[in-house]
Amino acid sequence: MSRLLTRLAAIFFAVGVFLTSQCLATPQRAAAADPGYLMLHFTGEGSTGQQMYLSHSTDGLHWNDLNDGAPILRSTVGTKGVRDPALVRSPDGSKYWIIATDLCWGCGSTVDGSINNGSRSIVVWESTDLVNWSEPWLLNVAGAIPDGRNAWAPEAIFNPETNDYVLYWATNVPLDGKTKHRIFYARTKDFRSVTTPQIYIDRPGAQELIDTQIVEVPAGVGNYRYVRASGDGQITLEGSNSMLGTWTHLGNLSGIGLTGAQVEGPMWMKFRDRDEWTLYLDQYASRGGYMPVTTTNPSAVATYKLPASGSYHMGVNKKRHGSILNLTAAEESRVLARWPSTPAKRLQSYNFQDRYVRHANYDVRIDQNVGTSPDSQFRIRPGLASSGTVSFESVNFPGYFLRHSSNDFQLVRNDGTAQFAADATFRQVAGLADSTWSSFQSYNHPDRYIRHYAYQLRLDPITTATARGDATFRVTN
Structure with a gap:
């Protein structure tokens, strides 16, 4: 709970702080003209910061804000604020979904209300081309959890074993004498209905657990097909060869000086031109936004490295808890054409x-x-x-x-x-x-x-x- 209180203190310190200047540098294409990367994120507190923003990078480390730094989608449902988004692509690339926390800090919500009587739904958008999005809808994911009190930080990943998506999120719930956030999961094919939620990750005692993201690792790299990073007092890494099977504790990032008291919102990205990954971490305690931690083997804690000074640039907007997609050439062309630099008039x-x-x-x-x-x-x-x-x-x-x-x-x-x-x-x-x-x-x-x-x-x-x-x-x- 101490981590949660620290996190809330940092959040409310920032309430009311809004970006007053936003710009977009023209993206520079890589020499090999490979497609780049797309980051979906929110920027901070207030009704403007808690909407959907996009950034683009040609190398995965230097980011440009699309749409001149303005939101690309605005929630019109629920609390009318959205945080912690995930960008999901279907295996055949024919559909995309955005899923996000239905929460607007500083927009009339209170700490106790959001934790103990928050929205049990997440916000969902759907698209067939990554640029034209449906109206948002609310998907009630936590309503079937006895005394489930909210639904935060949703993520989803396709599971080939069941031919559907594992949708997972954090819910605050009293269980076994402890009221805390645990990670629940359900299965879905269309993000319009879900199976009965089950506990996915729980930590001993009163330890809170809010943020988790899974990355699939190719054969030949490490010993596990899937690695997940979770914010649970540490940035804890676990590995498994079955998404809904047994997960093995691999360690945490305290060895490089990063704990859950400093960073949260783990966000994976695989570099397309080499066997290297970056685990972006949101420096929420210092209000610093995302920083990249790199590794050549996500399941080997000893391979993680802090970034060198000047090795990355996150753009003008602060990047908060989000999701990165490796673009195809066609996707990149559509995205950059839809949200070019067009100053407000x-x-x-x-x-x-x-x-x-x-x-x-x-x-x-x-x-x-x-x-x-x-x-x-x-x-x-x-x-x-x-x-x-x-x-x-x-x-x-x-x-x-x-x-x-x-x-x-x-x-x-x-x-x-x-x-x-x-x-x-x-x-x-x-x-x-x-x-x-x-x-x-x-x-x-x-x-x-x-x-x-x-x-x-x-x-x-x-x-x-x-x-x-x-x-x-x-x-x-």
Whole structure:
């Protein structure tokens, strides 16, 4: 419990601290042009930090924040915050899932409430291409555990012995006279239903156990097919040749000065060009984010090494407990095309220059005093329906675009349909009231333009001088 209290103290010290500057360096391709690595993670506390972020690396050690450091997905279910995500790829590469803790520290939650009466569900997204994601849903994994009180840090790995996924997570539960977090598991094929949860890992006495991640090791390296790293007061390593079989204690990383009082959130990555792995560890106690510990044999504790000074760079955003995927060339191409460097912009009204386009409760209007509010920030993407056009994606609701429907504008999630793409696509032309500004002509109703009327955004024909002013905007920072 002392580790848990230390962890909570570190978490709440950071509540309210938000990143105010984010950037993306252009990824540099490796000389051999091998595909790189994708990290899914969260960044910290608050409703913005506890969302889904992506980073890319060409060498597994130097990371660039994608999407200009902004979230790529935002939870709209449960607590509306997500932490500790895992990125799961099906064996044939036809499906992907994101699973994450349904928890928002500092967003109305309390320490006792989150530990003893937290969400028993995890948040799940699904994709067929790694870039277009479903709406999130809640999967109740701990509801069937008698007096199970939460569900934290989910992970999943495909098990060829049972042809399904072993889904495992931490739940706080009283058992055998001790109330503490233990690792439970269930099996699933689709992340929509699970088998009855069973205890997967328990430690003696009152020892807490929250974070575990498994890596599969190829034949010829060490004595075990699977190695798992767990945060349990130490960073403990165990090996097994059967995912649901017996696990053997291998040791811990205290020999290189790392204990569970300092680091957590173990995250494995295999270098694609050599027999070497890195075990990323989140320096939560010092609020330092991830650092890599390397090894040539995950099951041999003596082979782990601390990183040399200057040997890695984690990018601008702090990386917290997440998951790394070795990309294929096709996956990398899609990911980098979907989340390029596109700085956030605002749309300033021509005839009410103290007002900017913003969304509020998914409605769209022009308002005063929005400053640099994320509600008034958009990324101007290549048009969803046609080249040479633009679409407006929300910064703080990634995947949501300005869309017209019955001549009204809403902020709506992209459903991938041709109709949505057409409704959310516009031609940027010289401003109808001032050619140094811009106007935006509808792609599928070319006789109409974006304009404001009674401060609400509309799609209308433009026939008067007043309307021309209403339909003119400046694209600004």
